[in-house]
Amino acid sequence: MTINQIGEDEAYAIGALLNAPYIDENGSYIFAFNERSEAIGEVARSLAPNAVLSWRDQDDDAWKKAYEQTFEPIEIGEFRVRPSWREAREGFIDLIVDPETAFGTGRHETTASCLEALSRFDLSGKSVLDAGCGSGILAIAAAKKGASVSLCDADAQAVKVAEKNCALNGVKPAKIWVGSADKVTTNYDLITANIVADILTAIKGDLLRALKSGGILIVSGILERFERRFAACYGDLETLFVIKRGEWRTIAYHNTEKAR
Numbered sequence: 001m002t003i004n005q006i007g008e009d010e011a012y013a014i015g016a017l018l019n020a021p022y023i024d025e026n027g028s029y030i031f032a033f034n035e036r037s038e039a040i041g042e043v044a045r046s047l048a049p050n051a052v053l054s055w056r057d058q059d060d061d062a063w064k065k066a067y068e069q070t071f072e073p074i075e076i077g078e079f080r081v082r083p084s085w086r087e088a089r090e091g092f093i094d095l096i097v098d099p100e101t102a103f104g105t106g107r108h109e110t111t112a113s114c115l116e117a118l119s120r121f122d123l124s125g126k127s128v129l130d131a132g133c134g135s136g137i138l139a140i141a142a143a144k145k146g147a148s149v150s151l152c153d154a155d156a157q158a159v160k161v162a163e164k165n166c167a168l169n170g171v172k173p174a175k176i177w178v179g180s181a182d183k184v185t186t187n188y189d190l191i192t193a194n195i196v197a198d199i200l201t202a203i204k205g206d207l208l209r210a211l212k213s214g215g216i217l218i219v220s221g222i223l224e225r226f227e228r229r230f231a232a233c234y235g236d237l238e239t240l241f242v243i244k245r246g247e248w249r250t251i252a253y254h255n256t257e258k259a260r
Contacts, residue, residue, distance in 0.1 A: 002054045003029045003044060009223060009247055010048040012108055017196055018043060074106055077119030079141055081106035084168060093144045096168050097137050106137060110220040113243040113250035114138050114194050117218045120241075120252075123147040126189040127174075129210060131181045132199075136162030138192045143171040147190070150175040152183065184210035194220040194250075197230050204233065211255045216240070220250035 003014070004027070011029040015022050018040060022031040033040060041053050073082035073089075080092035088094045097106065106112055118138065124146035130139035133151040139162070143149045149171065153159050156178045166173055177183060181191070181203060191211050193200060200207075200219050211217055217237065222230050224247045231239075237253035 002056065003031065003048070004052040006048040006051050010051070012110070012248075013047045013196055013221075014044050015108075017047065017199070071107075074112070076106060076112045076115040079106075079115050079119065081115075081137070093141065094169075095137060095140055095144070097135055097140075097165055098168065109245035109248040110194050110250060111137060113245050113248065114192055114218055114220050115141055116243055117241075117250055117252050118142055118145065118192070121145075121190065121216065123190065127186075127212075129181070129184065129188040129191045131191055131193040131203075131207065131210075132195040133162045133176075134158050134194070136165045138194065139173065140166060140169045140171050142190070142192070143173075144169070148174050150188070152177050152179055152181065154178065154180055181206040181210045186210075187212040188215060190216040190218070192218045192220075196221040197223065197226045201230065201233050208255065213255060215255045217253040217255060218250065219253070220248070222249040222251065223247055224249060 003011070006029060011022055011024070014020070015031065020031045020033055022029045036055050044051055044053060071083050073080055073086050075092060078093050079095050080089055081095045081097055082088070083098050084096050095106070106115060115138070118141050123142050126147045128139065128142040128147040128149045130136065130142070130149065130151045133139055133153045136151055139149040139151045151162050151173055153162065159176060159178050163176060188210055189212055191207055193207060200221065207217060227249050234253060238256045240252040240254050243250040
């Protein structure tokens with residue numbers, strides 16, 4: 001799908017909500033979906049009312065080739081994200097993510113901020129859930145810092161891509177499933193949820209039920225203009241820090257007695 005007359009913030013919101021990677025071609029945003037659906041168009045228009053949408057068929061190989069041309073290694077905190085055809089570099093935790101039809105390569109401010117947040121924690125021996133995992137990049141990052149990781153996403157295709165990326169990085173998830181945090185049957189030391197503010201608000205109860213007492217919750221996908229309203233919803237948690245990149249906010253919370 002090609003969408004015109006939208007901004008980068010709207011493109012990200014569409015990509016995050018529909019779990020679709022995209023390429024910016026001079027202001028035209030090309031999204032990768034596995035099938036055509038009027039529901040996809042309706043969601044896109046709900047987020048960007050002035051959007052002009054058009055569909056075109058493109059096979060996976062063509063998409064990957066186009067995406068590869070824009071995909072260069074990036075360094076974020078102690079991590080270096082690279083495609084498999086580029087070499088690793090000493091001094092960084094190596095994260096391999098190839099272009100696929102799932103959201104999360106480290107290039108967007110929200111994913112980059114989540115990786116920066118993960119860099120600040122000692123995760124050795126910890127249990128981590130990546131809720132709304134997309135490509136699985138955050139779970140892979142946590143695993144390479146010594147955590148036992150679980151992943152979930154409402155999009156079955158994203159889960160397949162995450163499984164593939166985990167294997168590419170030598171990561172074996174403790175659990176991985178299609179769905180959300182409402183299916184959790186255990187508690188985690190740390191949870192990451194890089195989605196969008198409205199969904200984070202809606203699933204707050206599920207996230208907290210899945211989080212251990214004293215655990216850490218990292219949330220992202222929050223636009224600056226919604227930060228105050230979002231903070232009010234999560235105000236019963238202790239804010240550890242806020243990472244600001246462009247118009248986007250990533251917040252790390254501590255699950256204290258006050259929140260329970």
